[in-house]
Amino acid sequence: xxxxxxxxxxxxxxxxxxxxxKETKALKITEIxxxxxxxxxxxxxxxxxxxxxxxVKNIPHVHLRSDVDxxxxxxxxxxxxxxxxxxxxxxxxxxxxxxxxxFSIIFIENTEIIPSxxxxxxxxxxxxxxxxxxxxxxxxxxxxxxxxxxxxxxKIGCGHISAIRxxxxxxxxxxxxxxxxxxxxxxxNDLKExxxxxxxxxxxxxxxxxxxxxxFAEQLRAKKYLETIIK
Numbered sequence: 001x002x003x004x005x006x007x008x009x010x011x012x013x014x015x016x017x018x019x020x021x022k023e024t025k026a027l028k029i030t031e032i033x034x035x036x037x038x039x040x041x042x043x044x045x046x047x048x049x050x051x052x053x054x055x056v057k058n059i060p061h062v063h064l065r066s067d068v069d070x071x072x073x074x075x076x077x078x079x080x081x082x083x084x085x086x087x088x089x090x091x092x093x094x095x096x097x098x099x100x101x102x103f104s105i106i107f108i109e110n111t112e113i114i115p116s117x118x119x120x121x122x123x124x125x126x127x128x129x130x131x132x133x134x135x136x137x138x139x140x141x142x143x144x145x146x147x148x149x150x151x152x153x154x155k156i157g158c159g160h161i162s163a164i165r166x167x168x169x170x171x172x173x174x175x176x177x178x179x180x181x182x183x184x185x186x187x188x189n190d191l192k193e194x195x196x197x198x199x200x201x202x203x204x205x206x207x208x209x210x211x212x213x214x215x216f217a218e219q220l221r222a223k224k225y226l227e228t229i230i231k
Contacts, residue, residue: 033209125155
């Protein structure tokens with residue numbers, strides 16, 4: 001199966017998503033992954049308006065927010081030929097609308113916790129965030145017990161990649177106190193911060209999206225680097 005690394009249009013606070021859309025014109029970028037994580041409905045209207053006037057034609061993978069409805073799903077499927085979606089585990093975020101007709105193409109991501117068997121059976125399978133997984137391995141996170149068995153058991157519909165730093169940062173989530181610190185980061189400073197992916201090559205799905213706040217120019221370097229190291 002061909003592995004396709006997708007540039008990531010992230011919308012977290014550190015990501016200049018408007019600037020990235022401008023970059024698509026300068027760099028003639030026609031295909032990306034879209035992370036709706038940081039934008040409410042009104043902000044997403046602006047994003048879609050800008051994308052519609054950009055060279056982007058294909059968005060194979062979209063990271064959903066809980067407030068996405070079926071009209072928005074249909075827009076993405078028709079306008080951008082989206083193939084797969086992902087969502088966080090449901091103790092953290094509950095869908096606000098009935099998206100049951102799309103469950104087969106929605107994959108549940110590992111975050112501070114891993115998806116339950118019930119979720120993975122109900123939806124299309126799993127979206128592996130490889131940087132979260134690597135962070136959990138580095139910190140011996142107890143919440144990840146049994147995760148690799150689930151990765152082997154269920155369909156991997158899509159994946160995320162972020163950077164893994166040499167030193168842990170500070171992270172405190174009172175819901176998951178044993179998720180101690182983090183090595184994963186949405187911004188890479190050195191391409192070698194992506195080398196950890198070599199450990200997980202056998203689990204890479206068809207669509208692997210760069211969940212990075214770096215510019216698209218920098219992400220193109222990362223994409224080329226990843227395509228080289230997996231060979």
